[in-house]
Amino acid sequence: MPTKPLDRLMFAQGGLCFFCNVPLPKAEASVEHLVALARNGTNGDDNCVACCKAMNALLGSMSLKEKIKVVLNQKGQFKCPNGAGCTPAKPQSSSPTKPRASSAENEALSAVIANLKGRGNARPRRMKTLVSTIRALPLKLSGQQVSAVIQQLQSNGKIVVDGTQVSYKL
Ligand SMILES: [Zn+2]
Numbered sequence: 382m383p384t385k386p387l388d389r390l391m392f393a394q395g396g397l398c399f400f401c402n403v404p405l406p407k408a409e410a411s412v413e414h415l416v417a418l419a420r421n422g423t424n425g426d427d428n429c430v431a432c433c434k435a436m437n438a439l440l441g442s443m444s445l446k447e448k449i450k451v452v453l454n455q456k457g458q459f460k461c462p463n464g465a466g467c468t469p470a471k472p473q474s475s476s477p478t479k480p481r482a483s484s485a486e487n488e489a490l491s492a493v494i495a496n497l498k499g500r501g502n503a504r505p506r507r508m509k510t511l512v513s514t515i516r517a518l519p520l521k522l523s524g525q526q527v528s529a530v531i532q533q534l535q536s537n538g539k540i541v542v543d544g545t546q547v548s549y550k551l
Pocket residue numbers: 398399400401402403432433436
């Protein structure tokens with residue numbers, strides 16, 4: 382185990398700056414006392430972090446409260462446990478492994494389904510025609526959005542694709 386405080390801290394932090402998580406060359410590294418020595422902070426590892434010299438200089442002898450504020454101001458991703466109070470709430474995905482369609486895609490999907498339902502037996506029978514039919518809708522979807530909608534239709538079981546043929550279970 383390295384014995385110099387800076388070496389120890391750098392080792393414990395995996396060579397990354399405590400604050401910005403960027404790999405920290407030793408020449409740029411310095412020991413930051415979270416509670417400043419001037420405020421009766423200790424030299425112990427529990428009060429010290431290794432960070433960029435620039436960050437150390439900025440924090441100077443601020444109070445811990447001021448330092449927390451500085452850090453929070455930089456943390457775009459930080460969220461309190463209630464999820465809603467501090468940052469605009471994002472809908473939580475129920476299945477994080479499967480990307481959920483955006484609401485715009487969902488809207489496009491229901492518009493496409495409504496349009497296809499309205500066509501009765503005149504629905505496009507071929508994938509190529511289905512693509513151009515969807516593209517011709519007033520939704521003005523991009524090629525990527527059209528294929529996303531078609532994928533959704535397939536995964537929802539609304540259409541069955543067999544080669545170039547498409548059949549419907551709307
Ligand atoms: Zn840093």
